[in-house]
Amino acid sequence: MSNPIIRFDKVNKWFGSFHVLRDIDLSVQPGERIVICGPSGSGKSTLIRCINALEDYQEGTLTVAGSVLGDKLKAIEAVRRQVGMVFQQFNLFPHLTVLENLTLAPVWVAGLPKKEAEQIAMAQLERVRIAEQAHKYPLQLSGGQQQRVAIARSLCLTPKIMLFDEPTSALDPEMIKEVLDVIVSLADQGMTMLCVTHEMGFARAVADRVIFMDEGQVVEENTPDAFFDAPKTDRGRDFLSKIL
């Protein structure tokens, strides 16, 4: 095995006195596809937000793409350049066109010339199959289209790792597939990804591993088929009986 691109080593985190992440040990190999599931409030979002330093932690060590994430600003900047994140809410700027949403960070943060940023943006819009909407405003698009734009926006910074936090749970059912299909195609292109989702068909199709969390702990780790067909723990069985 090569070096893990993400490594949690006994990571603990508290919100005040609330112990939200408990002794997390988790290694992710480059190119690996991980699905994280578990009940609401189990710490899934907090776990993945630690990976791009949107949250800090108090104990243990978290290494992402070679940088140890502590409170060092340098490490945080290095990691943010390599990790893209897509949320349940698309978080697009409504007053900017699709293309402007995509070129904002490359031009103002990464310092790319506008023309070059636009070329990259158009290529990423092609990749999520929505290039023809480049000059529209986000609210003129469907939810599924907006989420694909949000994915393209993350890709413009050429991340090594993509984090998805329930990317389809704010979508109408008929739009879920178009977004999952885009994520599947990224997976096929070898992107390292962690995706919080309860979409079982998606998990079975793309995940190398399912991580099941409950009460701040990783309770089970298994292949999707093994986890969904025969969970090893009572907590896993109980969770699946509720989502199935």
Ligand code: ADP
């Ligand atoms: P999940 O994504 O699995 O639903 P979260 O990681 O969002 O869970 O939250 C885990 C727990 O931490 C929940 O009980 C939540 O209320 C709490 N929590 C999340 N963010 C904060 C915060 N900023 N301050 C205090 N408590 C928080």
Ligand code: MG
């Ligand atoms: Mg969450």
